[in-house]
Amino acid sequence: MTQSLYPAFGVLLVDDEPSFLRSLGIALERSGGINHIHRCHDSREVMEILARENIGLVTLDLTMPHLSGEELLARIVEEYPDVGVIVVSGLNQVESAVSCIKLGAFDYFVKTDEESRLVEGIRRAIRLQELRQENQALRRRVLDDTLERPEAFAHIVTADKGMRAVFQYLESVALTQQPILISGESGVGKELIAKAAHTLSGRRGPLVCVNVAGLDDNVFADTLFGHQRGAFTGAEQPRAGMIEQAAGGTLLLDEIGDLSLASQVKLLRLLQEGEYYPLGSDRPKRLQARVVVATHHDLAEKQRAGTFRKDLYYRLRTHQVHIPPLRQRKQDIALLLDHFLAEAAAELGKGKPSYPPELAVLLGNYAFPGNVRELRAMAYDAMSQHRSRTLSMAAFKRAIDQARGDEAPLHHRQRAVFAPDEPLPTLDEVADLLVEEAMQRAEGNQTMASRWLGISQPALSKRLKKRRDEGA
Structure with a gap:
């Protein structure tokens, strides 16, 4: 190699x-x-x-x-x-x-x-020097709004400007040895971003992914650093750790926010010194891989709470990218739906179906707490039940209703609906505002709007007619 x-x-x-x-x-x-x-x-x-x-x-x-x-x-x-x-x-x-x-x-x-x-x-x-070159490259890409290597992001389906800015930043920092911190909610595609960073780095070695959530200190050290024969009971053969397996490539440490404090010390030393000791060895080995870490946690909040080391946090955030959740890039929903339906159809040996326009409206008004992973699961579930030419919305409605039912109690407890320094509206005013918002989100579709409001379609039609008569 x-x-x-x-x-x-x-x-x-x-x-x-x-x-x-x-x-x-x-x-x-x-x-x-x-x-x-x-x-x-x-x-x-x-x-x-x-x-x-x-x-x-x-x-x-x-x-x-x-x-x-x-x-x-x-x-x-x-x-x-x-x-x-x-x-x-x-x-x-x-x-x-x-x-x-x-x-x-x-x-x-x-x-x-x-x-x-x-x-x-x-x-x-x-x-x-690396930081200066990265700043120059980032400034050039942002001003020109260009990607020098768009093929590195071909596996990521998006048309969002925020995601494009992430791509431009990744291109700017791709060649440095410093770690990259990828943050974002579960299901947004952090591993895909790590894959793109690895491709852009031009490293010939592999991308090796390790989920460190739940690993105790000894297992973490053995997983990353490997061990020599006789290092502990049962260590009958030497084993190369993930760092050595990723030599010449990229090591992705996923769920880094769940790492124990003892393991955080070992990771900090690895990043600072660029060397490590396999268990049972007194001879150090050089770190030959670029380290990328990912988390759905707010590491700044965790270090303030004392559960994440401050020195490690600042070492990791040398280069940081945040992946926006799907609810903040709604134009991607239709693109991803088409992509996953085609993917599921090919896997299940079916033709890709058409779907009613109301489906895009329904999904566009859903918060997607599970992000892209949740939309993919919906598309695969709907395709597995698909029998006719047009895709049924039933599977999507069922999944959304179940998700909303699970999160409803917490949602109602935590969300502030009214500003405390403003007067309360009357019941009639609130009802009119709800109806107006529901019709706007449903793009004029009374069936969908009535479903969101929890009333029947005839009841909504009657209320809309009454409002028109009063405004005439």
Whole structure:
């Protein structure tokens, strides 16, 4: 398997000492997981490399033959302003550091500094470069209202502008190593979004999905990290964890909001250090997968309540996408209905039926607490009972009535119908408002409107006639 390069842009190490270049490159790969590295020991070749390669960050020695570091720094800042520069000098001089920062260097390190400080400084600069590139890409896509890779979203049926904005954001952050947090109610299609993020990343490895809800700390560690033989009773053979299985690809941790506090500590360390220990092993392994997490919980609320670690929450929300519920993208309902009916018809060996226009109105006025998953279940249930040329609405009505019956007590307890600072309307005024709203939602269909109002169609017709007579 070909190892994925990180970061997406190249890091150019410039120094006239080949031994320093070699040791720094090894440290970056071992400690930082940074392997997209170019090395240059001749300062005269730097500008040519920048013109030829996709370089996003340069580490630059100050004291070199031919062209000095300060000369190169000035040229890079002028000709390649989007390339970040870190100065790594053998001179521990405040004046030199201040001069370089004024010229446009991102940071200044001395070669005698601890190696870990230099590696962490380079990692920090890479993250800032990634964020800058993502912001530029997102701004370009939003202004142009374009998708560069629409095929990555072909499996998601939508015409909603909010979903399109999600797609544009995903394209902007697809190539970074940072985790993505996907939030949204159950059934909105978070796994489909994770699949699109994986496709956009260009990673050759697989997309591995793990539902972490209900896993205790030991099972979570064994599932993700794997174990060595003899790590615990019954561990007769070594087993690779899901992280290793997802190497070179994407690891999706679903229902992350249900993760225990003890497991949250392990996940935080994995994301911070980029390494992990299989159970029973004292040799760390590098994280070679991009981590994507999904949840239907409000993680901000959970961290305020103390059930989700604040440091992990902020680590995960580096890149966050929220999938709107189906009730907020009503134009997708008809598209999804057609898609699921065709899918169910093909699976059941039936022809795709037509359906009455009232069905679209009925579904458009339903809240869909189960979102896209609920609509799919309705379509499959209706198709399994379908016998005639036109699809019956009975299965949809039955499912909606049952769902509304289940949620009615809670709904009536929690919803505020009237504003407390306004006078109450009379019963006649309320009745007229209800009738008007029901007729508007039913697009003039009295049968559907009367059903929502809980009265007979003749009773509704009589009330409408009375209103017309009074208005005449």
